[in-house]
Amino acid sequence: xxxxxxxxxxxxxxxxxxxxxxxxxxxxxxxxxxxxxxxxxxxxxxxxxxxxxxxxxxxxxxxxxxxxxxxxxxxxxxxxxxxxxxxxxxxxxxxxxxxxxxxxxxxxxxxxxxxxxxxxxxxxxxxxxxxxxxxxxxxxxxxxxxxxxxxxxxxxxxxxxxxxxxxxxxxxxxxxxxxxxxxxxxxxxxxxxxxxxxxxxxxxxxxxxxxxxxxxxxxxxxxxxxxxxxxxxxxxxxxxxxxxxxxxxxxxxxxxxxxxxxxxxxxxxxxxxx
Numbered sequence: 001x002x003x004x005x006x007x008x009x010x011x012x013x014x015x016x017x018x019x020x021x022x023x024x025x026x027x028x029x030x031x032x033x034x035x036x037x038x039x040x041x042x043x044x045x046x047x048x049x050x051x052x053x054x055x056x057x058x059x060x061x062x063x064x065x066x067x068x069x070x071x072x073x074x075x076x077x078x079x080x081x082x083x084x085x086x087x088x089x090x091x092x093x094x095x096x097x098x099x100x101x102x103x104x105x106x107x108x109x110x111x112x113x114x115x116x117x118x119x120x121x122x123x124x125x126x127x128x129x130x131x132x133x134x135x136x137x138x139x140x141x142x143x144x145x146x147x148x149x150x151x152x153x154x155x156x157x158x159x160x161x162x163x164x165x166x167x168x169x170x171x172x173x174x175x176x177x178x179x180x181x182x183x184x185x186x187x188x189x190x191x192x193x194x195x196x197x198x199x200x201x202x203x204x205x206x207x208x209x210x211x212x213x214x215x216x217x218x219x220x221x222x223x224x225x226x227x228x229x230x231x232x233x234x235x236x237x238x239x240x241x242x243x244x245x246x247x248x249x250x251x252x253x254x255x256x257x258x259x260x261x262x263x264x265x266x267x268x269x270x271x272x273x274x
Contacts, residue, residue, distance in 0.1 A: 044249050047094040050264070051255035054161055056094050063097060065183030070102025072181030073174075078153045080132050082107030082191070085199050087149045089113045089136040092230040092239045092252045095157050095174070099135050100236055104204070105185070108132070109196045111149075114234045118145040124199045135174065138164065159254070211241035215248070220272060222247035227270035230254040238274060248272075 043057035058066070074080045086108045090096040103110050111124060111131065118140070122128070127149075134151030137159055141148055155174040158164050164173045193205030220226060220243055228239040230252050243250050251268050265273065 044244075045094055045097060046249070046251040046268075047254070048251065048264070048268075049159075049254045050257055050260065052160065058094055063094070063101070066095075066098035066178070067101035067105060068183050068185045069178040069181045070098050070174075071105045071185065073178050074103060074108065074133060074153075075106045076181065077177065078133060080106065080108060080153075082195060084108045084132040085111065085126065086133040086135070087111045087113060087131045087151060089134070089140050089146070089148065090157055091115065091137065091159065092228060092234055092236075092254070093157075093159055094252070095159070096236070097240050098178075099157065099174070100240065103133075104197060105191065107191050107195055109199045111199050112236060115140070116234070118143065118147075122149070125201070126199055141168070141171075207237075207241070208245060211237055211245040214238065215242040215246045218242060218272060218274075220246050220248045224248040224271040225251065225269065226272045226274065227251045227253060227265060227268055228274045229256050231256065233274050 044060045045058045045063050047054070047056040049055070074084075074086070080086075084107075086103045088096070088099060088103070088110055090099065100110060100112070111122075111127070113122075130150035130152060132151065133153040133155070134149055135155050135157050136148055138156050139159075140146050141156065154171045155177065156164055156167060156171050157174045163175050167173050191204060193203060193208075195204050196202065197204045197207040214237055218226075224243070224246075226239075226243045226248055228250060230239070231254070233239050239250060239252060251270060253264060256264065
């Protein structure tokens with residue numbers, strides 16, 4: 001699909017400006033995890049944890065609001081922007097989507113580290129230098145296999161509901177810090193298609209082209225609903241950017257029990273499954 005998705009949805013990096021916080025008015029964030037369906041339709045992004053029963057449904061406006069808060073945290077809270085580098089060591093999750101879209105919307109280059117890369121050398125340019133910001137789960141921070149990169153600003157991102165009970169010295173809880181910022185877009189300069197989306201210099205325009213090409217290979221179209229097994233597909237190009245680039249919605253299933261897979265599919269009514 002050529003051009004931008006509708007203004008009501010947060011967009012993946014495309015041939016035009018990536019603006020994670022949308023023109024839609026976000027629902028005000030509360031101290032609890034937001035759980036609300038889109039007005040008059042299905043949520044844009046749903047997160048379902050089969051192990052804990054946690055379910056989070058976000059409309060386009062709500063996801064845009066959390067991305068805007070993250071953008072405000074990075075730009076106003078940390079003083080970062082175009083040219084800054086951020087390392088993201090997070091699983092498929094609604095909070096990961098907010099972090100990624102928020103970082104891209106202020107022009108940051110994102111180094112995404114899947115769990116499968118734990119212990120492997122980082123080959124990207126500048127990978128041996130501290131990042132301007134680092135986002136990691138408590139589980140990966142405590143994993144002896146992980147080589148969590150150094151960062152000037154360091155945030156723990158929980159995958160469960162609510163704030164973290166224990167935050168190590170020199171780290172901050174994203175779920176607490178992000179609420180200090182508005183759920184409307186900060187006043188930042190427009191991001192250009194030629195700006196870097198990743199530290200290796202891949203541009204936002206090129207990243208968007210790949211996302212749309214992948215959506216085409218998956219036969220995704222506007223209005224489709226993609227169910228993703230989080231354990232099998234941790235690359236955001238698959239579970240976030242490809243569907244959003246064509247206006248499809250996403251259901252992320254964490255800790256999906258193979259014995260209950262058919263029941264989950266029947267409950268979610270997806271048009272496509274990964």
